[in-house]
Structure formats: structure tokens, C-alpha cells
Amino acid sequence: MNESETRFAISSSPHLRGKLTTRGIMLDVLIALIPVCGAGVFAFGIRALLIILISIISCIGFELLYEKLTRQPLTVGDLSAAVTGAILAINLPATVPLWVPVLGSAFAIIITKMLFGGLGHNFMNPALSARVFLLISFAGIMTTYPSTVRLISTFTKVTSEATPLKSVASGESINWFTMLTDMHTGCIGEASVIAILIGAAYLLIRRTIAARIPFTYIISSAVFIALILIIKGDAELITIDYMVAQICGGGLLLGAFFMATDYVTNPSTPLGQFIFAVLLGLITAIIRLLSGSAEGVSYAIIIGNMLSPLIDRLLTPSYFGKRSKPIPFENA
Amino acid sequence: MNKVSERLYNGIIKENPTFVLLLGMCPTLAVTTSAINGLGMGLSAAAVLIMSNFIISLLRKVIPSGVRVPAYIVIVASLVTVLELLLQAYVRSIYSALGIYIPLIVVNCIILGRAEAYAGKNPVLLSVFDGIGMGLGFTMALTVIGCIRELLGNGSVFGINVMPSWYEPIAMIVLAPGAFFVLAMLVALRNRLVSRKKREKISADSCVGQCIGCNLCSKNLEKSEKKEDEKA
Incomplete structure (x- = not known):
């Protein structure tokens, strides 16, 4: 081999690559979820x-399977299944029977993610689709929230306590300072506002x-x-x-920082x-105030996920020198 | 295979209206919340289909081709009216469970499709058997979908509880999205089975001895080579 051959490496573009990897991003999300999970366990x-x-x-198991x-090819190493599992878990009340997260994981990974082609091809957030599936299927189990215990060693007492949202919907008022600083009931991830903000x-x-x-999202x-x-x-x-x-x-x-920001399922521009x-x-506002349910974030995000290809189509950037015009549907 | 049994095989398996042709999706998705509803809908549509195929085949030389679709609709609509009155009189529960979907059999695309594609051009006996085959295929598909949805979503089959008491019914499956999930899974399963069968058939039957550019039998070859290796 002569010198001129070794000096040039011939390859197709892109020639410069960042250090960002799927695994790194997912690891960051997992780290950010630690305070949220910690507060939930607490x-x-x-x-x-x-x-x-x-x-x-x-979640990891179903993806492997x-x-x-x-x-x-096995893709468990990119940690996306672990993130899906963690996000699904923080969307469940702590009192659910233990088969509920397993069924939810199966739905999230197999139906929403793998059947549509795996990571990057899922048309909605897998964890949220699983939560909505569970919420519609087992309404009773999924909306019974435990009261907060705050003792790590004890098992959760099954007494239904109203979430802050349900309280305000029925006309009670909660002091804003308590709301921000204290633990309150709901799904595992909703326990502490401070923990969510640390992760965010x-x-x-x-x-x-x-x-x-x-x-x-929050302001609107x-x-x-x-x-x-x-x-x-009113x-x-x-x-x-x-x-x-x-x-x-x-x-x-939780939805705004951890779920609506999922790269795959929101518009690119x-x-x-x-x-x-x-x-x-x-x-979210329409579901919370004008429907029978007190919470609307999951539904809002998955509806938004399904609309994001349409939003992308309307806002496709034009290449240089071309007048901007939405791509007609049949050419997509 | 004679022509009569070929018609039956065609309707039930080869061109199953639900799993292969994907016709008549509206009742398939809407009424299969329980096995009995699926069976009732399937049999109702099958009865109308057999009779309409019979009558249309009888009249195929009388009906002018320019107005054949209105003529078919009149025939099918009269049959559906008869069926609706019969159901209302004798099986009230199914009548009320199926509701609007009974009158909608008039515009069921399986019935019009078979009239257009088969009964309008073929002799009476074969048309009747085409109707029986397609009708049975449709009934079978609806009953299977109904059974699965009732089992998962309600823990029972034909109204009899079969799941153990700890089973928590997945309510989503009897709601509208469940119909899509179950249908999609069954179509996927059928395609998988058929594609596997086809592959085996090709490698076994269609070898004409021209091996250049053909790798149909390469898998078999590998297998036989392996066997020989093991023997040696």
C-alpha cells in the first residue's frame, strides 16, 4: 500500500459526526428521572x-423477546426501552396490581413501538399510549390513588385520596405554597413538584x-x-x-418536560x-374543564403526537431558491 | 377439486371476505363485541348473500347491464327487509344488539361485490355455493373476532364465563380500538401462515430443473447436504 492511499479515507457524507448518541440521550433522560422516581418512592x-x-x-424484556x-438486531443497548419503562411507571399509581406495568410494557413496546418499526418509527409516545390503554381498560384500578406515606419501609396504604386536580375540580382550594413544596397524591411521578423541576x-x-x-405547553x-x-x-x-x-x-x-419533548413524536421545525x-x-384545557375527566395531559400528548406529521407537512422548509409550498399528499 | 367444493374453499379460506378481501369492515368492526353478536351478524349476512346470489344468478340474463346495480340493490333490500322482520319476530335480543347494522346489510360490499363479481355472470348452482362459501367465511371470521374480543374484554365466550375469577377484563378490547387490534392481529397471523405455506410449496413443487439463477431449492439443498454430512 503506498502513501497516497492511506492519506485519504473515502466515505460518503456525513463526514463530521457529533458525539451525541441515542444511548447518551436516553441515559440523560434516565438520570433526570431519578429525582422524580425518588420522590415517588419517598x-x-x-x-x-x-x-x-x-x-x-x-419493557427491556419485551423488546428483547x-x-x-x-x-x-438487538437494540436494547440504546436504553430507549428502559426510558419507556420508567416513564410508564411514573404514570401509574403506586397501588396498581403488579401485572399492570407488565401488560402496559407489552402494549408500549410491542404494539406502539416494534410493530411500527422500532425506535424512531413509533407514531406516538409508547409509554403514554400504554398509559391511555390501561386507563381506558382498567379505569377503576388506574384512578385509585394512595395517600402519601413518606416512610420508605412501609407498604402503601390503599386509601383513595383526591388528587389536587380532583380537589380543585370539586371546588376546594389548595394553598399554592403547599402545592409547590409538599408531597401530594397522584401517579408515582406526580408526587413532588420540586423533584420534577430538578429533573427538568x-x-x-x-x-x-x-x-x-x-x-x-405550560403557558398555553x-x-x-x-x-x-x-x-x-367562572x-x-x-x-x-x-x-x-x-x-x-x-x-x-411531567408531561411537558418528559413526554411532549420526545424527539420522535413531535414536529421537527x-x-x-x-x-x-x-x-x-x-x-389539555378542553379535556380538564369541559369533560368528565379531571386530567387530560396523556390524551393531549398522544393526540398531538398523531397531528405532528400533519404539522410537519404544512411547515416543510423549502430548499434554497424554491418558493415554499406544502408538499401535496400524493407525493409524500 | 370439483367446482362446487372449489367455491366453498374459495369463500372460506382462499378469498375469505374479511381476512383476505377486507370487505364489509363496518359490521366486522362494529358488532363483534361478543361472539353471539358476531355469529348473528355473520349468519344474517350469509342468509341474504345466498338468497341474493341465487336470485341475481337466476335473473342475470333479464337484468340489463346498464341498470344492474339498482336492480341488485332492490333485490338485496327486499331480502334484508324480510330478514329484519324475521329477526324482530323470533330473535329479539340479536335484533336489538345488531341495531342499525341489519338494514345496513343492503349496502354490505360483500353482497354487492359477489353479485357483481360472480352471481351476475355464473350459473345458479355455483352462485349459490359461492354465496354459501363467502357467507360461511364471513360468519367464521366474525365469530372468531367476537370470541377473542369477548374472551379478553369480558372474560366469557358466548356468554359463559371461562376465565378464572382473578382475570381482570381488558375493557379496551370490547371498545372500538379493540376491534382494530384484534382484526389486524388475525390478518397478520393469516398472512404469516399463508406465506410460510407458499414458500414450502414453491420449493417443493415448482422446480423445473433449470437451476441457474434460481435459489428456490437452496434451503432444501443445504438441509440435504447437512444430513449427508451428519451421515458421513
């Missing part, structure tokens, strides 16, 4: 930890997620909630206590992401 007892572990292990059965701050500082979607849901209340003639309800409970009481923070987040806020 609030609901060791059973919450059990649910989180079962959920993560069964599916790839073995269909003789595909980590993701924002590491630039794993951009601030655009979560903050637009607050605006739409206020608007709907004014239109309904403007006197809008107090600091009420708005803080609406924003921090349910899954909104900045404007598209903005429209997506405003849409999520609108749907």
Missing part, C-alpha cells in the same frame, strides 16, 4: 420502587430538551384554562391557588414545535 413507599423496576425490566422472535432543569442544562415545547394550558373559565362565566375561580394547582397538581409538568405545544395546551 411518597408512596417501597411498592412504587417495585412498580418502577418491574416496568423497566419488562420481540427482536429475538423476529430475528432482528438537568435536561435543560444538558440541552437534551429545548425549552420551547415544555414552556409553551394556563392561558386556555383561564380563557375557558372566563367564557364559562372568572372568579381564577386565583393563584387554583392556577398553581392546575399547573402543578396533575401530570402537566421550531414553528411546528410551537404550534404543537399550543395545541397540547388547548386540548
Whole structure:
């Protein structure tokens, strides 16, 4: 081999690669979920930890199983299944029977993710689709929330306590400062606002997620909630206590920072992401105030996921020198 | 295989209206919440299909081709009216469970499809057997979907509890999304079985001895070579 051959490495583009890998991103998300999970375990007892572990292990297990059965390359190493498992678990109440996270993982991994082609091809957030599947199938189990225990060694007591959202929906008021600092009941991940904010701050500082979607989502849901209340003639309800409970009481923070920001299922252009987040806020406000259910974040995000290809199509950037025009449907 | 049994095989397996042709999706997805509803819907549609194939085949030389579709619809609609009155009189529970989907049999695309594709051009006896085959295929498919949805979503089959008491029914399966999941899984399963069968058939039967550019029998060759190696 002469010298000229070794000096040039011939390859196709891209020639410069960043250090960012799927595995690294997923690891960041997992790290950001540690405070959330920790607060959940602290609030609901060791059973919450059990649910989180079962959920993560069964997600990885189902992905392995599916790839073995269909003789595909194994992709468990990219940690995306572990993230799906963790996100599914923090969306479950700590009192669910232990088969619920297993069934949810099967739905998330096999039906929403692998059957559509694996990571990057799932049309909606797998963990959220599984949560909605479980919520519709087992409404009773999925909406019985335990009271907070705060003793790590004890098992969770099964006494149903109203979540902050349900309380404000029935007209009670919760002090905003307690809401922000204290533990409150709900799904495992909803226990502590501070823990969610710590995780979110980590993701924002590491630039794993951009601030655009979560903050637009949170602000737009607050605006739409206020608007709907004014239109309904309930403007006197809008107090600091009420708005803080609406924003921090349910899954909104969790959804905004950890689920709506899923790369695969939101639009790719900045404007598209903005429209997506405003849409999520609108749907959340409509479901929370105008339907029978107190919570609407999961539904809002999966509806938004399904609309994001349409948003992308409307906002396809044009290449240089070409007038911008949406791609006609038949050419897609 | 004679023509009559070929018609039956064609309707039930080869061109099953639900799993292969994907016709008549509206009742398939909407009424199969339980096995008995699926069976009832399937049999109702089959009865209309057999009679309409019979009558249309009888009249195939009388009906002018320009107005054949309205003529078919009139025939099918009269049959459906008869069926609806019969169900209302004798099996009230099925009548109320199927509701709007009984009158909708008039525009069921399996019935019009068979009239257009087969009964309008073929002799009476074969048309009747085409109707029986397609009708049985449809009934079978609906009953299977109904059984699975009732079993998973309600823990019972034909109204009899079969699941152990700890089983928590998955309510989603009897709701609308469950119909899509179950149908999709069954179609996928059928395609998988058929593609496997076809592959075996090709490698076994269609070898014409021209081996250049053909790798149909390479797998068999590998297998036989391995066997020989083991023997040696």
C-alpha cells in the first residue's frame, strides 16, 4: 500500500459526526428521572420502587423477546426501552396490581413501538399510549390513588385520596405554597413538584430538551384554562391557588418536560414545535374543564403526537431558491 | 377439486371476505363485541348473500347491464327487509344488539361485490355455493373476532364465563380500538401462515430443473447436504 492511499479515507457524507448518541440521550433522560422516581418512592413507599423496576425490566424484556422472535438486531443497548419503562411507571399509581406495568410494557413496546418499526418509527409516545390503554381498560384500578406515606419501609396504604386536580375540580382550594413544596397524591411521578423541576432543569442544562415545547405547553394550558373559565362565566375561580394547582397538581409538568419533548413524536421545525405545544395546551384545557375527566395531559400528548406529521407537512422548509409550498399528499 | 367444493374453499379460506378481501369492515368492526353478536351478524349476512346470489344468478340474463346495480340493490333490500322482520319476530335480543347494522346489510360490499363479481355472470348452482362459501367465511371470521374480543374484554365466550375469577377484563378490547387490534392481529397471523405455506410449496413443487439463477431449492439443498454430512 503506498502513501497516497492511506492519506485519504473515502466515505460518503456525513463526514463530521457529533458525539451525541441515542444511548447518551436516553441515559440523560434516565438520570433526570431519578429525582422524580425518588420522590415517588419517598411518597408512596417501597411498592412504587417495585412498580418502577418491574416496568423497566419488562419493557427491556419485551423488546428483547420481540427482536429475538423476529430475528432482528438487538437494540436494547440504546436504553430507549428502559426510558419507556420508567416513564410508564411514573404514570401509574403506586397501588396498581403488579401485572399492570407488565401488560402496559407489552402494549408500549410491542404494539406502539416494534410493530411500527422500532425506535424512531413509533407514531406516538409508547409509554403514554400504554398509559391511555390501561386507563381506558382498567379505569377503576388506574384512578385509585394512595395517600402519601413518606416512610420508605412501609407498604402503601390503599386509601383513595383526591388528587389536587380532583380537589380543585370539586371546588376546594389548595394553598399554592403547599402545592409547590409538599408531597401530594397522584401517579408515582406526580408526587413532588420540586423533584420534577430538578429533573427538568438537568435536561435543560444538558440541552437534551429545548425549552420551547415544555414552556409553551405550560403557558398555553394556563392561558386556555383561564380563557375557558372566563367564557364559562367562572372568572372568579381564577386565583393563584387554583392556577398553581392546575399547573402543578396533575401530570402537566411531567408531561411537558418528559413526554411532549420526545424527539420522535413531535414536529421537527421550531414553528411546528410551537404550534404543537399550543395545541397540547388547548386540548389539555378542553379535556380538564369541559369533560368528565379531571386530567387530560396523556390524551393531549398522544393526540398531538398523531397531528405532528400533519404539522410537519404544512411547515416543510423549502430548499434554497424554491418558493415554499406544502408538499401535496400524493407525493409524500 | 370439483367446482362446487372449489367455491366453498374459495369463500372460506382462499378469498375469505374479511381476512383476505377486507370487505364489509363496518359490521366486522362494529358488532363483534361478543361472539353471539358476531355469529348473528355473520349468519344474517350469509342468509341474504345466498338468497341474493341465487336470485341475481337466476335473473342475470333479464337484468340489463346498464341498470344492474339498482336492480341488485332492490333485490338485496327486499331480502334484508324480510330478514329484519324475521329477526324482530323470533330473535329479539340479536335484533336489538345488531341495531342499525341489519338494514345496513343492503349496502354490505360483500353482497354487492359477489353479485357483481360472480352471481351476475355464473350459473345458479355455483352462485349459490359461492354465496354459501363467502357467507360461511364471513360468519367464521366474525365469530372468531367476537370470541377473542369477548374472551379478553369480558372474560366469557358466548356468554359463559371461562376465565378464572382473578382475570381482570381488558375493557379496551370490547371498545372500538379493540376491534382494530384484534382484526389486524388475525390478518397478520393469516398472512404469516399463508406465506410460510407458499414458500414450502414453491420449493417443493415448482422446480423445473433449470437451476441457474434460481435459489428456490437452496434451503432444501443445504438441509440435504447437512444430513449427508451428519451421515458421513
